[in-house]
Amino acid sequence: xxxxxxxxxxxxxxxxxxxxMALWCLGLMxxxxxxxxxxxxxxxxxxPFDPTGALASLLSLAPFLxxxxxxxxxxxxxxxxxxxxxxxxxxxxxxxxYELGRRDxxxxxxxxxxx
Numbered sequence: 154x155x156x157x158x159x160x161x162x163x164x165x166x167x168x169x170x171x172x173x174m175a176l177w178c179l180g181l182m183x184x185x186x187x188x189x190x191x192x193x194x195x196x197x198x199x200x201p202f203d204p205t206g207a208l209a210s211l212l213s214l215a216p217f218l219x220x221x222x223x224x225x226x227x228x229x230x231x232x233x234x235x236x237x238x239x240x241x242x243x244x245x246x247x248x249x250x251y252e253l254g255r256r257d258x259x260x261x262x263x264x265x266x267x268x
């Protein structure tokens with residue numbers, strides 16, 4: 154049996170892979186928060202049996218998890234295995250700052266209209 158094929162499943166349980174995916178998912182979700190909100194509202198309309206919206210919230214994360222898997226795979230292939238988490242942390246900070254700026258500008262424009 155091929156030793157590379159046997160090592161592949163063990164590569165999938167690396168903590169750095171899952172941490173990088175989680176950080177990238179959070180960064181992408183914050184960076185594309187209007188899209189996330191639209192996806193969540195769409196799932197809430199399609200799932201009438203879920204009154205809390207928990208399932209809709211989990212289903213709206215699926216595109217961001219797939220995107221984070223792709224980004225982490227490309228990052229690890231090009232830069233090395235240690236860079237997935239580092240770049241994910243940078244994406245998280247960048248996405249969070251973008252979301253804060255977007256909310257602040259929206260709040261500032263609504264205060265201007267009220268004056």
